[in-house]
Amino acid sequence: MRRSSLRTSLFFASLLLAVLVVGGVSITTYIVVSEVVAVAAHDAAVQASLRAADIAKVRATDAALEAANRGLTGTERGQEAKRLLFRDVPVMFRGGRDGVEVAFYDENLEPLWFSDERALVVDDEARQRAMTAAKPVESAQHVRQPPLVGLFRPTTLDVLTVHVPIDLPDGTRGIIDVTYFPELEESIMDRVRLPMLVLALSSALVMVVMIQAAVGWILRGIEQLRLAAESIEAGHLEVQLPVEGNHEVANLARSLNLLIGRLRHRAAMQTRFVADASHELATPVAGIRGYTGILRAWGAEDAEVRDEAIAAIDRESRRMARLCGDLLAIVRTDQAGGIEAVPFDVNELARESMASALTRYKHKGIEHAGPPEAALEAVGDPARLEDVISVLLDNAFKYTSAGGVVTIETQATDEIVTIEVSDTGIGIPAEDLPNIFERFYRSDASRSKATGGFGLGLPIAKAAVEAMGGDITVRSAHGEGTTVTVLVPRDLSTG
Numbered sequence: 001m002r003r004s005s006l007r008t009s010l011f012f013a014s015l016l017l018a019v020l021v022v023g024g025v026s027i028t029t030y031i032v033v034s035e036v037v038a039v040a041a042h043d044a045a046v047q048a049s050l051r052a053a054d055i056a057k058v059r060a061t062d063a064a065l066e067a068a069n070r071g072l073t074g075t076e077r078g079q080e081a082k083r084l085l086f087r088d089v090p091v092m093f094r095g096g097r098d099g100v101e102v103a104f105y106d107e108n109l110e111p112l113w114f115s116d117e118r119a120l121v122v123d124d125e126a127r128q129r130a131m132t133a134a135k136p137v138e139s140a141q142h143v144r145q146p147p148l149v150g151l152f153r154p155t156t157l158d159v160l161t162v163h164v165p166i167d168l169p170d171g172t173r174g175i176i177d178v179t180y181f182p183e184l185e186e187s188i189m190d191r192v193r194l195p196m197l198v199l200a201l202s203s204a205l206v207m208v209v210m211i212q213a214a215v216g217w218i219l220r221g222i223e224q225l226r227l228a229a230e231s232i233e234a235g236h237l238e239v240q241l242p243v244e245g246n247h248e249v250a251n252l253a254r255s256l257n258l259l260i261g262r263l264r265h266r267a268a269m270q271t272r273f274v275a276d277a278s279h280e281l282a283t284p285v286a287g288i289r290g291y292t293g294i295l296r297a298w299g300a301e302d303a304e305v306r307d308e309a310i311a312a313i314d315r316e317s318r319r320m321a322r323l324c325g326d327l328l329a330i331v332r333t334d335q336a337g338g339i340e341a342v343p344f345d346v347n348e349l350a351r352e353s354m355a356s357a358l359t360r361y362k363h364k365g366i367e368h369a370g371p372p373e374a375a376l377e378a379v380g381d382p383a384r385l386e387d388v389i390s391v392l393l394d395n396a397f398k399y400t401s402a403g404g405v406v407t408i409e410t411q412a413t414d415e416i417v418t419i420e421v422s423d424t425g426i427g428i429p430a431e432d433l434p435n436i437f438e439r440f441y442r443s444d445a446s447r448s449k450a451t452g453g454f455g456l457g458l459p460i461a462k463a464a465v466e467a468m469g470g471d472i473t474v475r476s477a478h479g480e481g482t483t484v485t486v487l488v489p490r491d492l493s494t495g
């Protein structure tokens with residue numbers, strides 16, 4: 001529904017655009033052409049008038065000479081010359097040639113001769129001006145229509161008359177009216193008009209069709225994206241959008257494919273996490289149930305069996321409690337926000353964590369070093385940082401045997417606090433290093449079982465460090481020891 005209304009709006013928008021663009025271009029072209037033609041018509045009129053005046057003057061001079069040759073003098077000579085002139089005028093100015101009509105007027109502006117009725121332009125005032133100024137005067141009969149009208153109707157251009165004063169052989173002054181009818185120019189305009197209209201309409205049509213094709217193509221892309229979004233919403237994460245070319249729609253499809261891929265990966269991780277967590281919980285539950293059975297069968301009679309079962313149930317329930325605590329810690333770090341920014345001493349925090357780890361691993365006889373005595377002030381989330389340091393120290397002590405050394409070092413610049421926990425323990429095989437931050441990953445199943453871990457310590461630490469905007473890296477050589485480096489911003493209050 002929404003898509004089709006968009007298509008309709010875009011159709012009307014493209015139609016309007018086509019009409020505006022093509023109409024604008026056509027009208028401008030037509031105006032330019034008609035102006036050029038009007039200027040050409042004016043030039044033709046002026047040229048015709050100059051020619052006509054020249055011809056008349058030459059003939060008047062010839063006629064005066066001819067009359068003189070006949071021995072006439074004075075007024076008689078003038079009269080005869082004028083008669084000779086007007087005898088030849090009809091031959092010289094045959095009517096309608098090249099759209100030019102000519103009319104002669106005497107000094108009283110009465111017509112002496114005209115090539116056609118059309119030549120008798122009713123404009124005594126202009127003739128009078130030409131007579132008085134003794135200079136040619138132009139006048140126009142405004143029949144020219146506005147350019148827009150000319151686009152749809154036969155063209156009519158201005159009819160131009162040039163009134164040229166001329167000295168007649170009898171000593172009087174007359175006027176030649178040379179009137180130019182721009183029929184040639186009008187016919188040119190008429191011939192241009194139809195092809196122009198056809199061209200304009202077909203360009204508008206082509207434009208609309210092309211815009212519609214482009215819109216259709218884009219909307220088809222959007223429709224595919226919508227279908228993909230719907231199937232994602234319905235839980236089908238296996239959809240993959242077609243990606244063709246390197247344009248914006250393809251780029252959007254590419255980004256959505258990446259998003260779908262990430263969602264798929266996340267969903268798989270989630271499923272694996274739940275499966276792993278259930279599996280880890282199932283082991284101590286099975287232990288507890290087994291020992292409860294033993295207690296029920298023999299616990300009343302055999303004190304040794306009873307004590308062993310109670311100790312085992314206690315051990316397994318502690319393990320369950322620890323796992324539940326770790327799972328809760330993961331859920332907490334997965335939820336965004338909640339990072340504090342309070343002043344604290346990093347070294348004091350490290351010292352307390354070291355003391356608590358030493359208490360837990362007292363029996364192993366491991367040497368320890370650090371952190372420095374001096375205070376290292378920072379602003380951040382001490383509780384989260386303590387979680388991180390505890391995880392690292394726990395691993396260091398857990399995976400180091402008697403006689404080994406666990407060291408914690410701290411240093412800081414104005415921006416960054418660096419905490420390094422290193423040990424001389426068993427180290428991590430190179431092939432396991434890329435996986436140790438995955439939830440429930442333990443590098444060696446049998447060893448981990450012996451040490452009782454879940455494989456949740458490092459993922460929890462990494463999530464906490466990243467929540468603080470920091471970074472955690474591990475360097476390790478199998479059999480030689482491990483160093484974990486944590487970098488966190490020194491002042492979390494400055495964002």
Ligand SMILES: Nc1ncnc2c1ncn2[C@@H]1O[C@H](COP(=O)(O)OP(=O)(O)OP(=O)(O)O)[C@@H](O)[C@H]1O
Pocket residue numbers: 326391395396399423425426427428436441442443444448452453454455456457458459481482
């Ligand atoms: N300091 C270390 N020395 C040797 N191996 C280590 C060290 N730290 C981590 N590892 C390896 O990385 C794995 C993942 O560590 P992580 O702390 O996530 O889990 P865990 O210690 O096995 O269990 P948990 O921390 O949940 O009790 C460990 O199982 C161990 O194989």
Ligand SMILES: [Mg+2]
Pocket residue numbers: 391394395453456457458
């Ligand atoms: Mg651990």
